Amino acid sequence: MRPLTVAAAQLGPIALETSRSATVSRLVGLMEAAKARGADLIVYPELALTTFFPRWYFEDEAELDRFYEREMPGPETRPLFDAARDLGIGFHLGYAELTADGTRFNTAILVDRSGSIVGKYRKIHLPGHGEHEPWRAFQHLEKRYFAAGNLGFRVFDAFGGRIGMAICNDRRWSETYRVLGLQGAEMVLIGYNTPIHNPPAPEHDRLSWHHNELVMQAGAYQNATFVVGVAKAGVEEGVHQMGGSLIVAPTGETVAQAVTEADELVVATCDLDLCRSYRDSVFAFERHREPGAYALIIGT
Ligand code: ING
Numbered sequence: 001m002r003p004l005t006v007a008a009a010q011l012g013p014i015a016l017e018t019s020r021s022a023t024v025s026r027l028v029g030l031m032e033a034a035k036a037r038g039a040d041l042i043v044y045p046e047l048a049l050t051t052f053f054p055r056w057y058f059e060d061e062a063e064l065d066r067f068y069e070r071e072m073p074g075p076e077t078r079p080l081f082d083a084a085r086d087l088g089i090g091f092h093l094g095y096a097e098l099t100a101d102g103t104r105f106n107t108a109i110l111v112d113r114s115g116s117i118v119g120k121y122r123k124i125h126l127p128g129h130g131e132h133e134p135w136r137a138f139q140h141l142e143k144r145y146f147a148a149g150n151l152g153f154r155v156f157d158a159f160g161g162r163i164g165m166a167i168c169n170d171r172r173w174s175e176t177y178r179v180l181g182l183q184g185a186e187m188v189l190i191g192y193n194t195p196i197h198n199p200p201a202p203e204h205d206r207l208s209w210h211h212n213e214l215v216m217q218a219g220a221y222q223n224a225t226f227v228v229g230v231a232k233a234g235v236e237e238g239v240h241q242m243g244g245s246l247i248v249a250p251t252g253e254t255v256a257q258a259v260t261e262a263d264e265l266v267v268a269t270c271d272l273d274l275c276r277s278y279r280d281s282v283f284a285f286e287r288h289r290e291p292g293a294y295a296l297i298i299g300t
Helices: 020-036 061-067 078-087 168-172 174-181 202-222 272-279
Strands: 003-010 041-043 090-098 104-111 117-122 155-158 161-167 187-192 226-231 234-236 239-241 246-248 254-257 264-271
Touching: 003 020, 003 246, 020 041, 020 078, 020 264, 078 090, 090 187, 104 161, 104 187, 117 155, 117 161, 161 168, 161 174, 168 187, 168 202, 174 202, 187 202, 202 226, 202 246, 226 272, 246 264, 254 264, 264 272
Parallel strands: 003 041, 003 226, 041 090, 161 187, 187 226
Antiparallel strands: 003 264, 090 104, 104 117, 155 161, 226 246, 234 239, 246 254
């Protein structure tokens, strides 16, 4: 048994005008509640420090800068790291990163119980569009506001296991899980901000929850790993974003799931050794995969 008690910390809306420090206090409150429920690790969503700003077109790039972190931790996020260290709990945090050379990434970090950053990921699959498209009820300008991640999909030794990270749209691509699975991932952490309405394909809207669960259940089962998906949910600045935060086992079964679209902790104790039941049989990659037949997947 290698139990890891994880808390998926689903967030309700974050308003445009909410201060960083107010949001950090909200996150610290959830961290204290997660600790009280025995969690070793709390997982916050994608872009958990601000409203989901890619829903707007900003003419003036300078207006964008307010949403990005230049340092992590910085003065306003330091209280989260201090709380983690004081409580002895690790965390995953999604945020908008502005690097010293001026590059913008949609980023997530993994922080251990001592408050040290032990892993970092920058979102690779950027959905949406790059130019202002006024026909849309709301924009989805991630291709404009972020560069594609340059760190690859990586797995980190932490919390007694192999922990991988991905962000939002990444969860819809089977390659994401396989690249992490080939590195022995035992738990994949994925924050998301998912509008229920997808302007280019409104006929998909009714299937938002089905697709959300489908992709993470498939990714977990096919790669013998736990998957933790965590939403920023609710009607945020007029856009309805789905909840459905969940913890999926390597069996492909949903262990626990959110039932609101507000701040909600979804907690489960995951035995990381359960991965072996699949990794040593049906998904013993070294015995059963046929990479010689997969060349098309690598194709550009
Ligand atoms: N959001 C969405 C996601 O992949 C999206 C984009 C919405 C894709 C609806 C398909 C349908 O969940 C982010 N932030 O990637």
